[in-house]
């Protein structure tokens with residue numbers, strides 16, 4: 001196995017032994033690990049405490065940039081939609097993963113799979129209601145302020 005995937009899997013296994021979920025991730029550039037993360041939901045009341053997201057957050061803070069386009073993610077498990085979206089926002093172009101969301105579901109961790117399935121549906125069919133509320137007439141419009149900045 002690839003050394004970076006090996007490290008991600010090692011982190012995931014260690015996390016289970018410490019009471020957490022089986023997810024670990026490492027962010028790599030130029031054949032070097034820049035940051036790591038494990039699922040920290042057992043320690044923090046923070047649903048964004050996923051391995052990949054924490055590795056991204058740490059790299060961005062450390063490097064003081066939002067652009068991680070030169071970086072590759074290695075995750076012990078297939079990223080959930082939240083972590084995948086974070087990778088898109090950070091410009092990460094490649095992710096290697098071990099266990100699939102189907103494998104995770106079989107282990108009783110089916111949330112990522114169910115969200116992926118929900119996202120396949122149209123907005124009105126999803127389990128999470130999304131209702132647009134237009135601004136009132138004359139109300140300050142942040143989008144217009146953004147468009148008019150110099």
Ligand SMILES: [Zn+2]
Nearest residue numbers: 050080082083
């Ligand atoms: Zn995630």
